[in-house]
Amino acid sequence: NTINDYFFYEPAFNTHDGGYVPLEEPNIPEQKLKIPEALKPDKETDTDMYYTVIAEAGESQIMPGQKTKTWGYNQPLLGKTIIFKRGKNIHVTVKNELSELTTYHWHGLNVPGDIDGGCHTPVYPGESKVLNFKCDQPAATLWLHAHPCPSTAEQVWHGLATAVVVKDEHEASLPLPRNYGVDDIPLILQDRKFHEDNQWDYHADYDPDGVQGPTAMINGTVNPYFDVTTQKVRFRILDGANRREWRLHFSDNLSFTQVAGDGSLLEHPVNFTHLMLTCAERAEIVVDFSDYKPGDEVTLYSDDVPIVHFRIHEFAKDDSTLPDTLFKLNAPEVTPDTPVHKIVMSGMDEEVAINDKKFNMQRIDSKQILGSCEIWEVTNSNDCDGGMIHPYHMHGCQFQVLSRNGKTPYPNETGLKDTIAVDPNETVKIKVWFDHTGVFMYHCHIIEHEDGGMMAQIEVQDPKKPQKFNLMDMDTL
């Protein structure tokens, strides 16, 4: 059975925003999809991996003519894909070659607060710092992005975002495409407006409900094509846009199989023809091109605008089949006295807040004990008509989705997640536990909402080793 539904409440789609910027089909020739290289470790041993990640400014040929001024990690725009192997000790030197401070936020990575890279861990221009942590979480597609408050949105818009892939032995045992760059491809979906001389102008395009542009940009490529040379291709799709939701579907209503969400494989693969991703969410899908022959073209659309063209070439037959169960989620038990923690996301534009408060770097909004489990009830109090979907994200953990307005979650929400779209008037219950101590942000991932104060923070303590965490202040930054 194939699901044909985007699930969410149509009147709340971003197409109904006052400031909605519809995508337009770019009027430039098709260009080969840029596939970020895998970042080479500086060194790798049986137990350790060493990387250097440099935030830098540069120029990128995105449109014909003038190059665009862009930012990236180890390259002028976006970054190389960073691969962590589960069980290894990771050492990342992060270096800031920009002219302003930034942070290196590992979105979806289960690490202590001082490694997480939220707004309390600035790296100033010219500085570098070494992050040491153990990678211990299931295989997943995560990402790295800048997170200095309150200019996360602007730095991500400049290009500071890249894919992070966690590998583990379980995933390696499954018949999934994993030849990186050939049949295992990240697709970072973003949108931009190209102003005069092909430049971006964040301030000119500013909208407190999220900055958008009419041109889809996939891995930094406008109007991309991808050469399909294997029957099955796995796409690791990341909504890396500041605001845009992507409602994805293929030509011929081609169905595809979602195998993973944000933080793990799904418990069971799900067949779809339509998939909506909200900001910061990831979906790994496997597309089977067996019905096509060399010379054919398949198109990926968002709403009715083509965003990627797939050119079909000769490929070998692949009749591998996936098992019905891909992953078993291992979450702590809920008991009748599991505490319930209520979060309300409210407002739009400048009025956004969490539990009626705007973010304050010096205020701890909630506390949880290391390893303990809580139910969080996350509500979007916007009205159904005229409200919007808020993608709710938590740092430092991967959660389990329990229900949506009391009903079973969608079939592609069975794995671990760190970002969840919440419809207007909806309450999503999630099970939250932390494996590491520190101060972690939770917020709406429409990045302008986050910067606008729809963000709060939680302190996670180990009662056996209480710690004092250093909170930065906007003024001390």
Ligand code: C2O
């Ligand atoms: Cu994608 Cu606060 O992060």
Ligand code: CU
């Ligand atoms: Cu995050």
Ligand code: CU
């Ligand atoms: Cu929001």
